[in-house]
Amino acid sequence: MKYIFDFDDVLFNNTAQFKKHMFSTLAEAGVEEHEARAYYLEVREKEFSLKNFINILFDRNGINKSEINEVYKKIMTECSKFVNTSLIDKVKKIGKENCYIITNGEQEFNSDKIKYSSIGDLFKEIYIVPGSKKEIVEKICAQNKNEKVIFIDDKQKFIEDIDLAKCPNLKTVLFPLESF
């Protein structure tokens, strides 16, 4: 059996933990939380780049740009504290050969989130896609057509998007509501 995991709010506690830490680190650097949250709502649906986000907020607040990388690092180095440890225990039991990540978003920020969370080595393949996940899910299903493939995501839109006729061996799981 193969397992495809989403990253944000499945393997990684993005909303409950990481974002809180991101906004409080920005507040320490001089960007008020209400301002950062309001701007986040404007840009989050696009390919979110944390570096660009900090850059623009620093600009608006007249904060020295030489601190961008330092603040970025301060946010990212905490990532390993925000992994979903009970799910990671499951991944370890399932085994690297059977586990994949498909996450959606901007390349650098998402690849850094996975890198700093220190869980990348537990997965056979990691994909960061700007849009739909369907092509990669279909590819993994086709490559493993004699096995069941479980696709776990917290967003209905990524699940609905899959063409089930092309993936007869696929089971989709809406996390955390459904178990697998």
Ligand SMILES: [Mg+2]
């Ligand atoms: Mg997600």
